[in-house]
Amino acid sequence: TDTDLLFKDRVVVVTGSGGGLGRVYALEYAKRGAKLLINDLGKTTINRQTYNAADLVVKEIKEKFNGIAIANYDSVDTRGDRIIEQVINEWGRIDVLINNAGILRDKAFNNMTEKEFTNVLDVHLNGSYKLTKKAWSYMKEQNFGRIINTSSPAGLFGNFGQANYSAAKMGLVGFAETLAKEGYKNNIMVNSIAPLARSKMTENVIPKHILKNLGPEKIAPLVLYLTHETTKVTNSIFELAAGFYGQIRWERSAGQIFNPTDENYFTPEAILNKWDDITDFKTDIKPFNKKSHPVELSDYNALITKAKALPIQNDQGSLKI
Ligand code: NAI
Known part of the structure; x- marks a missing residue:
């Protein structure tokens, strides 16, 4: 129908999409016609066979939707620019960038080593920088771009044991706010999300009866809405979980x-x-x-x-x- 939010021929990069939230976003984009790059350095073991997590999602996209997808196994922080180069070589453009890859190294600040602090900043904040930096000039040239930075309630409000993660996640919000201002005249919209969802990252942290309601498929709709070509929302932060969608502002x-x-x-x-x-x-x-x-x-x-x-x-x- 006229109101369908399709992504036909849009080139979408989702980092860390070999599982968790990223995989769910990728499937939804593929279902709506996008060309996907599935990035993940992780492995998945099925029946004692080990696969690249990204390969499995590429296969799923092809089988379920007859979709178009390529895999990438680079780490976002060290080779983030190459991830963007890969889609430029393949399809000549980059329309949507979802900075989603992430890790946890939780520890009370008193016991947190410098390495634990900087490793988390490297993956979340510097990783998002690497991809965004490479994508930015292409988006400007195209006069089109949509970027989502993945923050967290722990970043916005703080959380015990997550000084490293909070610093990275709030950093991503500031990063997005400035990019929103710089990108507006070139139709580049940049927003941050603070989700809560069931995934590898949370399955051992959040009680089971709560996890039950935290399906990752409840996060994808807002991500797709914010990155659609008709959406002009920018410079905003959204908090979402379990079917709740709200906006946060200063x-x-x-x-x-x-x-x-x-x-x-x-x-x-x-x-x-x-x-x-x-x-x-x-x-x-x-x-x-x-x-x-x-x-x-x-x-x-x-x-x-x-x-x-x-x-x-x-x-x-x-x-x-
Ligand atoms: P997840 O652990 O299931 O997925 C993260 C993926 O990123 C994994 O597949 C992992 O292999 C990949 N990854 C890790 N480091 C990477 C690197 N250097 N380069 C490329 N890929 C890498 O976790 P989930 O929950 O899907 O998390 C997605 C994002 O959402 C993360 O940024 C996380 O911090 C954020 N988030 C998640 C929340 C939740 O409740 N699940 C809450 C708030 C934020």
Whole structure:
């Protein structure tokens, strides 16, 4: 029908798609006509036979949908650029990039080695960088691109034992926000998702009765929606799990303006005295995240102009001894 979101002849790269969420995305794209690159360095063992995980998904795509797919076994962090080169050589374009590959090295921060910290950043953040960097110029030239960075609730909110993972996952959000701004004029839309789903990564971490509701097929619909050619959503973060789909955004409190003409008012004591106003989210909340544009400097200039117009108030909080 007219409302079908098809991906006919779109070239889609999903990293880490030999299993878990990536595999489910790949199958859904293939079903809707896309050409897929299935990247995964992992192996899968069936009946004591070991296969490249990516090969099995390529085979599944061909058998189930008579689809078009090629495999790649490179690690995203060391050879991410070659993954993009492979689709350019094969199909001459790259339309959709899903930065999905990931690992966990959980440990309380006190016990976490530097290697455990940097390895996780390398795969998630630097791996996403490598592919995105290579894809970017092609997307600009085509005047079309859709990119998803995979964040996590652990990145947005923090989680015990995941200092490395949280740093990487929040890094991916910042990375996406800047790319969204730089890519907008070339029709490159960049968003982040924070999913929760049943997979190898979570099967031993989340209780069974909860896992039951966390099917990965509940994550794919939003990923496909956000990467369709008709979707103009960018610079956004979505949290999704178990059939729930929501958006996350930054907020700035109403805040307190200190009149900048009087040096005396810029004191720690002034901050102490006005703490409740500085942190007041009840009134006049401003979304910090405009759809596709940066927070303009004029935004701050307006605040300063407003501040300068204020009469100096005695209760503003100058040093009180
Ligand atoms: P998964 O472990 O089933 O899949 C990840 C895949 O990435 C594996 O097949 C693995 O072999 C591959 N991979 C790992 N390192 C790689 C590398 N250097 N190069 C290429 N491939 C590599 O895990 P899942 O759950 O499907 O995770 C997908 C993404 O979603 C990850 O980025 C993860 O951090 C994120 N995520 C998952 C959540 C969940 O609840 N499952 C929660 C929040 C985020």
